[in-house]
Amino acid sequence: MLALYFDEQPQIKEVDRPVPGEGEVLVRVRLAGICGTDLEVLKGYHDFKGIMGHEFTGEVAGPENSPWLGRRVVGEINIVCGACDLCRRGLSRHCRQRRVLGLRDHDGALAHYLTLPAANLHAVPPEVPDVWAVFIEPLAAALRVQETAPVSPEFRVLVVGDGRLGLLISWVLALSGAEVHLAGHHPEHLALARPRGVATFLTPDLPPGDYDMVVEASGSPAGLDLALARVRPRGTVVMKSTYVGRYPLDPAALVVPEVRLVGSRCGPFAAALRLLRDGRIDPRPLIDRTFPLSRGLEALAWAQSPGVLKVLVDCREDG
Amino acid sequence: MLALYFDEQPQIKEVDRPVPGEGEVLVRVRLAGICGTDLEVLKGYHDFKGIMGHEFTGEVAGPENSPWLGRRVVGEINIVCGACDLCRRGLSRHCRQRRVLGLRDHDGALAHYLTLPAANLHAVPPEVPDVWAVFIEPLAAALRVQETAPVSPEFRVLVVGDGRLGLLISWVLALSGAEVHLAGHHPEHLALARPRGVATFLTPDLPPGDYDMVVEASGSPAGLDLALARVRPRGTVVMKSTYVGRYPLDPAALVVPEVRLVGSRCGPFAAALRLLRDGRIDPRPLIDRTFPLSRGLEALAWAQSPGVLKVLVDCREDG
Numbered sequence: 001m002l003a004l005y006f007d008e009q010p011q012i013k014e015v016d017r018p019v020p021g022e023g024e025v026l027v028r029v030r031l032a033g034i035c036g037t038d039l040e041v042l043k044g045y046h047d048f049k050g051i052m053g054h055e056f057t058g059e060v061a062g063p064e065n066s067p068w069l070g071r072r073v074v075g076e077i078n079i080v081c082g083a084c085d086l087c088r089r090g091l092s093r094h095c096r097q098r099r100v101l102g103l104r105d106h107d108g109a110l111a112h113y114l115t116l117p118a119a120n121l122h123a124v125p126p127e128v129p130d131v132w133a134v135f136i137e138p139l140a141a142a143l144r145v146q147e148t149a150p151v152s153p154e155f156r157v158l159v160v161g162d163g164r165l166g167l168l169i170s171w172v173l174a175l176s177g178a179e180v181h182l183a184g185h186h187p188e189h190l191a192l193a194r195p196r197g198v199a200t201f202l203t204p205d206l207p208p209g210d211y212d213m214v215v216e217a218s219g220s221p222a223g224l225d226l227a228l229a230r231v232r233p234r235g236t237v238v239m240k241s242t243y244v245g246r247y248p249l250d251p252a253a254l255v256v257p258e259v260r261l262v263g264s265r266c267g268p269f270a271a272a273l274r275l276l277r278d279g280r281i282d283p284r285p286l287i288d289r290t291f292p293l294s295r296g297l298e299a300l301a302w303a304q305s306p307g308v309l310k311v312l313v314d315c316r317e318d319g
Numbered sequence: 320m321l322a323l324y325f326d327e328q329p330q331i332k333e334v335d336r337p338v339p340g341e342g343e344v345l346v347r348v349r350l351a352g353i354c355g356t357d358l359e360v361l362k363g364y365h366d367f368k369g370i371m372g373h374e375f376t377g378e379v380a381g382p383e384n385s386p387w388l389g390r391r392v393v394g395e396i397n398i399v400c401g402a403c404d405l406c407r408r409g410l411s412r413h414c415r416q417r418r419v420l421g422l423r424d425h426d427g428a429l430a431h432y433l434t435l436p437a438a439n440l441h442a443v444p445p446e447v448p449d450v451w452a453v454f455i456e457p458l459a460a461a462l463r464v465q466e467t468a469p470v471s472p473e474f475r476v477l478v479v480g481d482g483r484l485g486l487l488i489s490w491v492l493a494l495s496g497a498e499v500h501l502a503g504h505h506p507e508h509l510a511l512a513r514p515r516g517v518a519t520f521l522t523p524d525l526p527p528g529d530y531d532m533v534v535e536a537s538g539s540p541a542g543l544d545l546a547l548a549r550v551r552p553r554g555t556v557v558m559k560s561t562y563v564g565r566y567p568l569d570p571a572a573l574v575v576p577e578v579r580l581v582g583s584r585c586g587p588f589a590a591a592l593r594l595l596r597d598g599r600i601d602p603r604p605l606i607d608r609t610f611p612l613s614r615g616l617e618a619l620a621w622a623q624s625p626g627v628l629k630v631l632v633d634c635r636e637d638g
Contacts (some may be wrong), residue, residue, distance in 0.1 A: 038487065073528055091551075094551075112622030177489045224570070239573055241570075241574070242571040242575070249567075250566075251543070251560075254558055254580065254581070254582035255558050256584060257561070258581070258582045260581040261579070262577070262579040263577045263578050263579070265575060265577055
């Protein structure tokens with residue numbers, strides 16, 4: 001089968017179709033997305049070597065006796081042991097033996113086929129087309145903000161960063177009833193948030209005032225500077241993005257105003273599927289371009305261009 | 320009256336006795352403590368100018384018609400407006416017009432007399448001697464850890480730093496039933512925690528394993544390094560200490576394990592008084608030396624020596 005493979009360099013190559021292990025299924029990938037973390041892999045993140053990609057939707061193609069056979073699915077990306085102390089304490093997304101689809105010790109989704117434990121699967125409702133379902137992983141990550149720290153409907157919330165993830169976060173937070181502001185540098189991206197009830201600002205034009213919660217989704221030190229400057233005493237800064245390098249943190253900026261700075265990663269797939277099924281979130285405006293898998297290297301290059309939104313890859317064998 | 324006054328340099332000098340304003344009382348100071356933050360004032364913290372000190376116990380000496388007259392008291396250090404948006408939202412310790420006893424825009428406790436709003440006072444029960452009551456402010460700050468983040472009795476908690484505050488924090492956390500470890504560099508300090516049910520370790524000898532919560536009370540970048548290295552996924556690092564300078568934070572160290580890093584400052588006086596009254600905390604082993612106010616400069620110099628615990632100042636006019 002064809003795959004977008006990373007080994008110091010990304011390459012499109014023919015590899016053996018994977019064979020599902022005990023408890024696993026084989027998924028024929030229909031559509032996959034390219035995420036910021038995939039671009040970090042290109043820079044050496046996790047020293048990953050293998051098939052890239054972790055955002056996907058597809059249909060189960062094996063084993064023959066699987067109750068999932070033929071069903072349209074999405075899949076959680078963390079492959080966990082279920083036995084370590086963290087798994088037993090309900091922290092399985094942080095399993096000590098964790099492997100991650102396309103990111104750590106498990107081949108990914110930018111291929112004709114992938115394998116995943118059946119326990120990772122969620123059925124895609126018929127109302128949700130593939131181009132929506134492929135957004136399930138970033139939409140779940142956006143919903144994780146509200147699991148990380150409660151968002152009161154009375155809050156003023158600032159989202160910093162108008163990329164794919166920042167936009168999704170601003171959309172889902174606006175559904176909570178909170179007053180949501182989005183700050184970014186791309187007028188054409190900000191325009192996608194305004195119809196969803198989000199007040200948008202070019203970052204230099206952000207009006208004065210502080211926020212109960214700030215979500216840092218820009219992945220830049222300047223974004224974290226802004227977040228810490230604008231969060232109120234005892235407020236929360238949720239960090240959704242990471243980047244290579246260190247942030248020069250002023251300890252007094254946390255201790256004196258008793259601010260909390262909280263990391264936030266993968267989120268709840270089931271809730272994300274409900275929002276898609278009920279039409280609360282329509283991710284299609286986030287799609288920038290779709291490439292066939294055979295042109296995966298072009299897709300990666302395009303995703304790295306400044307200001308590009310979601311790049312999708314059609315992974316069907318005739319795609 | 321005599322006072323330990325700071326204006327670019329600390330000095331012992333005669334100043335006018337303060338006159339309590341509307342809603343304020345005059346307190347005759349009996350005993351005051353020197354805190355790490357006072358030592359930061361010497362380095363220019365808050366650009367403070369005035370009488371130093373914020374840890375004290377004393378008795379109310381005026382005005383004549385005050386219902387507090389003659390009562391032995393301690394006092395909360397934040398002087399707040401009661402009218403700004405933060406005060407109205409129950410965040411008055413973060414009042415936007417906040418003044419702080421001996422730290423910001425209000426003369427402090429290292430003097431024969433101080434003034435404070437009557438609303439800041441707590442009566443000291445007769446069972447609590449002055450040498451206990453003078454620890455109320457740091458003991459309340461230690462209790463603030465449990466307000467900052469819930470401490471389950473099933474938690475393993477690490478306290479980093481075996482100074483005055485680190486010891487107090489380890490003692491109060493041990494009362495919660497949690498398994499508390501204290502890491503520091505002073506065997507003679509660690510010995511003060513062991514009889515209180517705290518397991519103690521010289522920092523290089525800390526055994527492997529992670530913690531549900533880590534409290535950083537060392538005020539050093541190495542302490543925060545250790546805290547972030549040892550907190551479990553989705554665990555909490557409570558920052559109690561600050562220092563001049565920046566900490567080089569790795570954003571991935573928060574985002575990937577979804578760790579929360581939370582600042583924590585002033586705490587509940589009433590709860591601290593209950594623990595003292597009931598004999599749950601006996602702070603006397605923390606006392607290093609007591610100086611009379613007239614030798615306040617020596618007291619400051621002594622407090623700056625490495626490994627010194629609490630330095631007290633007897634502020635009675637004949638003290």
